[in-house]
Amino acid sequence: MRVTIVSRIYRPEPAAASIYLGAVADELLNQGHAVDVITAAPPRGTQVRSRGERVRTLPVLRDRNGYVRGYIPYMSFDIPLAIRLLFTRRPDVVLMEPPPTTGVVVRTICALRRLPYVYDAADVWSDAAQLEPVSPFVVKVLRALETFALHGATHIVTISQGVMDRLRALGITRAVTLTGFGADTHEFPLSKRSPEPLFVYAGSYSASHGAEILIDAFARFLPTHPDYVLRFIGNGSERHLVEARAGALGIEDRIEYLEPVPPAELLPHLGAAAASLATIKPSTVYEYSYASKAFSSLSAGCPVLFAGSGPTGSLIDAANEHVRAGASCIYDVDSIAAAMAELADNRSTPDQRAALSAWTAQEHSMSAVARRVVAVLTSVVAERG
Missing domain, CATH: 3.40.50.2000 (Glycogen Phosphorylase B;)
Structure with missing residues (x-):
């Protein structure tokens, strides 16, 4: 099958989501599937190195720390994403990573093209937003965007029972698979350096x-x-x-x-x-x-x-x-x-x-987690015939 991964962050950018999505891409490739990745251009000084997947990057606005975080940086990724996803070679399934604004774009384009997508809900963004100094109105809008994106997913994967329970409490009735979370043992092997103070x-x-x-x-x-x-x-x-x-x-x-x-x-x-x-x-x-x-x-x-x-x-x-x-x-x-x-x-x-x-x-190998995610993607494609 052909899988398109949509995420504003991907390797080599250092983040848990990058490691996780990279492991999924590797497992897909190991099983003989084709992988396209639509992601943000990496930070200055770093370069994307494909391991067999086709990585296409979009220029984005980054904050002063070099991170794609905030409404305007999200939009700088999401707007061109809509065009790229609309005309990309037709995948069998899309795997997407939040933020919810990206989820809205993915749901809209996938509906137009009649494509199934799997939503990676590692956490609930509208919950996390309540910890930031933002108005209740912003949280309410974010909640609406997030639930819109979640409701349109064919399947949802998550890392913990707590997130799964929270999704149900928010009225999300889509199928959810608990894949767990793990360590990328290839990226983080045993370090033999002597400990210091x-x-x-x-x-x-x-x-x-x-x-x-x-x-x-x-x-x-x-x-x-x-x-x-x-x-x-x-x-x-x-x-x-x-x-x-x-x-x-x-x-x-x-x-x-x-x-x-x-x-x-x-x-x-x-x-x-x-x-x-x-x-x-x-x-x-x-x-x-x-x-x-x-x-x-x-x-x-x-x-x-x-x-x-x-x-x-x-x-x-x-x-x-x-x-x-x-x-x-x-x-x-x-x-x-x-x-x-x-x-x-x-x-x-x-x-x-x-x-x-x-x-x-x-x-707690990330490889085992990636295999569970690939199993979900394969089942989604199989169910659609």
């Missing part, structure tokens, strides 16, 4: 993450571990809060900020870290989601310190029954500082890191 936060940090609490915890941790550094790699709407908090506590010289990097460049940072950090702020509409950055860290053999609500804590706790995966705790300064101290004072050995990487590859 370092914690790494790799990925986005938005209002739903509440990553600023890590600054308070790190300040409490530093007096007994003065040689440690906390390194943020990525971008997010809450960076100014993180920087301001570090300045207020006088520890700005122990905090580092790096721009997003491809997986190959992130891997050495994970290898050097005593642990990677991940947070999801509790008591928000977003706490049913995974902190997807945890999977990449586990795959590289780097323990994870997770603080907050949601299924990520249960993942770490379950993994600790088999390997040394890290620590999970409540979203509390003292608890996070104590977990930092425990991980710093008892760093994982090379053998423990190797065991963690091997366990992750066996239990």
Whole structure:
């Protein structure tokens, strides 16, 4: 079959969605299918490298952090997407990645061309929008766009039971398949670099993450571990809060900020870290989601310190029954500082890191997730004859 993947973000741009969609494309190619990808032109300094799929890029507007985020950047992708998708070689099925505005375009064009599409609902965007400083009217409009796109999908795939339950609560009656989420073990193999006095936060940090609490915890941790550094790699709407908090506590010289990097460049940072950090702020509409950055860290053999609500804590706790995966705790300064101290004072050995990487590859491989997604795409095409 011929599959068209539509997403504003794709490899090599560093993001969970890029890794996920790339894995799906690889699995489709491995099974002998043809893959077209319609995506945004990558950030300056990076280049798309096909692994057999045909990648067609659209020029887009990016924010000051180089990310396609916000209404105008979304429109800069969605408007030319409508034309490209209308005249692209006819696929058997379309797999699309949010935002909901892209979903509206995909539903409209697929209806005109009588094409089935599968919606990747890794989370609920209109829920996440409630955590940003936007008006209730904007949230209401976004909810309408999102439900319009979801209702038109032939099938929906999602990563967690929490998202599935939320979709049902919103009245989405389309078939939903829980595919889970995993680590791309090819992009994040075991890193054999020796750990340093370092914690790494790799990925986005938005209002739903509440990553600023890590600054308070790190300040409490530093007096007994003065040689440690906390390194943020990525971008997010809450960076100014993180920087301001570090300045207020006088520890700005122990905090580092790096721009997003491809997986190959992130891997050495994970290898050097005593642990990677991940947070999801509790008591928000977003706490049913995974902190997807945890999977990449586990795959590289780097323990994870997770603080907050949601299924990520249960993942770490379950993994600790088999390997040394890290620590999970409540979203509390003292608890996070104590977990930092425990991980710093008892760093994982090379053998423990190797065991963690091997366990992750066996239990939470992105390849297994990709196979489930391809099975859904194949069933959608088969049902349409």
